[in-house]
Amino acid sequence: xxxxxxxxxxxxxxxxxxxxxxxxxxxxxxxxxxxxxxxxxxxxxxxxxxxxxxxxxxxxxxxxxxxxxxxxxxxxxxxxxxxxxxxxxxxxxxxxxxxxxxxxxxxxxxxxxxxxxxxxxxxxxxxxxxxxxxxxxxxxxxxxxxxxxxxxxxxxxxxxxxxxxxxxxxxxxxxxxxxxxxxxxxxxxxxxxxxxxxxxxxxxxxxxxxxxxxxxxxxxxxxxxxxxxxxxxxxxxxxxxxxxxxxxxxxxxxxxxxxxxxxxxxxxxxxxxxxxxxxxxxxxxxxxxxxxxxxxxxxxxxxxxxxxxxxxxxxxxxxxxxxxxxxxxxxxxxxxxxxxxxxxxxxxxxxxxxxxxxxxxxxxxxxxxxxxxxxxxxxxxxxxxxxxxxxxxxxxxxxxxxxxxxxxxxxxxxxxx
Amino acid sequence: xxxxxxxxxxxxxxxxxxxxxxxxxxxxxxxxxxxxxxxxxxxxxxxxxxxxxxxxxxxxxxxxxxxxxxxxxxxxxxxxxxxxxxxxxxxxxxxxxxxxxxxxxxxx
Numbered sequence: 216x217x218x219x220x221x222x223x224x225x226x227x228x229x230x231x232x233x234x235x236x237x238x239x240x241x242x243x244x245x246x247x248x249x250x251x252x253x254x255x256x257x258x259x260x261x262x263x264x265x266x267x268x269x270x271x272x273x274x275x276x277x278x279x280x281x282x283x284x285x286x287x288x289x290x291x292x293x294x295x296x297x298x299x300x301x302x303x304x305x306x307x308x309x310x311x312x313x314x315x316x317x318x319x320x321x322x323x324x325x326x327x328x329x330x331x332x333x334x335x336x337x338x339x340x341x342x343x344x345x346x347x348x349x350x351x352x353x354x355x356x357x358x359x360x361x362x363x364x365x366x367x368x369x370x371x372x373x374x375x376x377x378x379x380x381x382x383x384x385x386x387x388x389x390x391x392x393x394x395x396x397x398x399x400x401x402x403x404x405x406x407x408x409x410x411x412x413x414x415x416x417x418x419x420x421x422x423x424x425x426x427x428x429x430x431x432x433x434x435x436x437x438x439x440x441x442x443x444x445x446x447x448x449x450x451x452x453x454x455x456x457x458x459x460x461x462x463x464x465x466x467x468x469x470x471x472x473x474x475x476x477x478x479x480x481x482x483x484x485x486x487x488x489x490x491x492x493x494x495x496x497x498x499x500x501x502x503x504x505x506x507x508x509x510x511x512x513x514x515x516x517x518x519x520x521x522x523x524x525x526x527x528x529x530x531x532x533x534x535x536x537x538x539x540x541x542x543x544x545x546x547x548x549x550x551x552x553x554x555x556x557x558x559x560x561x562x563x564x565x566x567x568x569x570x571x572x573x574x575x576x577x578x579x580x581x582x583x584x585x586x587x588x589x590x591x592x593x594x595x596x597x598x599x600x601x602x603x604x605x606x607x608x609x610x611x612x613x614x615x616x617x618x619x620x621x622x623x624x625x626x627x628x629x630x631x632x
Numbered sequence: 633x634x635x636x637x638x639x640x641x642x643x644x645x646x647x648x649x650x651x652x653x654x655x656x657x658x659x660x661x662x663x664x665x666x667x668x669x670x671x672x673x674x675x676x677x678x679x680x681x682x683x684x685x686x687x688x689x690x691x692x693x694x695x696x697x698x699x700x701x702x703x704x705x706x707x708x709x710x711x712x713x714x715x716x717x718x719x720x721x722x723x724x725x726x727x728x729x730x731x732x733x734x735x736x737x738x739x740x
Contacts, residue, residue: 369652369679373644402722429722448680450713451720454700560654
């Protein structure tokens with residue numbers, strides 16, 4: 216059995232899913248796009264989109280990265296017609312990536328009913344095209360794995376998060392790129408991370424980026440600390456941070472990226488999700504899925520989601536593996552969970568054993584196995600306004616930033632079975 | 633040999649001055665902490681913290697061997713450590729007061 220099995224794309228990357236993405240380009244086209252996907256319940260047809268009518272460089276970059284993501288095989292764009300989104304630029308970029316793409320403009324097509332009928336017909340055609348594509352062997356160094364935590368409690372930091380950290384260390388040793396994020400939840404860990412950075416300059420960038428996050432949250436008047444966190448036994452932001460930080464494992468930090476930047480090599484990357492400049496557009500990430508979408512825009516093939524209180528979300532485009540930290544939560548929400556890391560608390564497994572179980576599951580999902588949230592039909596998606604400056608020159612010390620969307624593939628690393 | 637601590641309490645790092653409950657502990661329960669018994673005045677929920685030793689105002693609480701905040705009110709050995717007696721050194725902690733209002737946890 217090869218390490219993984221994926222769908223080859225023209226840019227050299229491979230996808231572990233072959234999804235038809237239906238994308239609305241303004242909220243006014245959301246309903247029609249959603250109706251198109253409803254005709255394909257149970258099939259890999261996923262709804263994504265951006266609700267805003269005003270132009271936003273971040274949203275434009277995110278949509279381009281998402282719709283040329285390796286897990287996406289074909290794209291239907293649904294436009295109202297008068298919104299400001301650069302739909303022709305987006306369409307041209309998807310077409311240049313070798314994917315079938317089609318744009319429907321509701322005002323030109325003649326309204327809801329006609330657009331819906333044409334959209335359903337096109338998606339049916341696209342599904343048949345994708346159905347004929349076989350999987351090919353895929354190496355570990357072609358895989359990008361992300362991690363987030365949501366609904367954390369006091370168990371997250373002692374079971375699921377360190378177990379994901381062990382899994383990250385194994386995946387990185389095999390050549391994969393792994394991404395952790397939410398610098399606002401790493402307040403208090405900046406000097407620990409600085410010591411792990413590949414270069415001193417990168418370490419300084421990481422400290423600056425966490426200081427930016429702390430400032431941003433201070434301006435807003437709230438940390439990323441929710442009342443449920445305190446009910447679950449967490450007392451302070453830095454306590455929650457240290458527990459979240461355990462997801463990153465022990466590997467050196469290879470780079471600092473921003474949403475839509477694709478890791479140029481294997482190794483561990485920190486994603487800076489807090490906007491640059493003055494505080495605009497509200498909270499950096501209004502819910503867990505906003506973070507997952509940003510990780511997917513960085514090329515993540517799948518996301519390891521640790522939860523203590525119990526989240527049930529999945530995602531459009533890339534599968535979510537749910538690692539449950541709390542054994543009581545696991546008992547209540549077992550259908551929604553993939554891994555029971557809480558058994559560590561009862562002495563029934565070690566961190567290393569759960570870490571190995573996560574790596575084995577990543578491999579199975581990389582061969583097509585459905586995760587719990589996929590089998591339940593979860594396909595959450597959210598994208599809102601943000602503003603970022605490009606990453607600084609010290610953020611990717613191991614390689615020059617590649618001209619995206621092509622990810623440079625390290626040819627010297629051997630795939631590990 | 634290190635003095636015994638109840639297996640239901642987890643010491644995450646030898647430097648820590650708090651312990652994490654591996655399961656819910658009822659009020660009145662007597663537990664060994666570093667060989668010395670302590671009786672819980674109130675129940676402690678799973679994953680909540682207990683003081684490993686008496687802590688004074690201004691002491692740093694260590695978990696994972698790292699600082700998670702400063703003590704705001706004196707804490708007895710075995711006492712529950714939470715938002716009423718521990719404060720962040722970075723950002724204030726907000727909780728749902730009576731489950732209805734979103735309030736800043738006050739330390740006076």
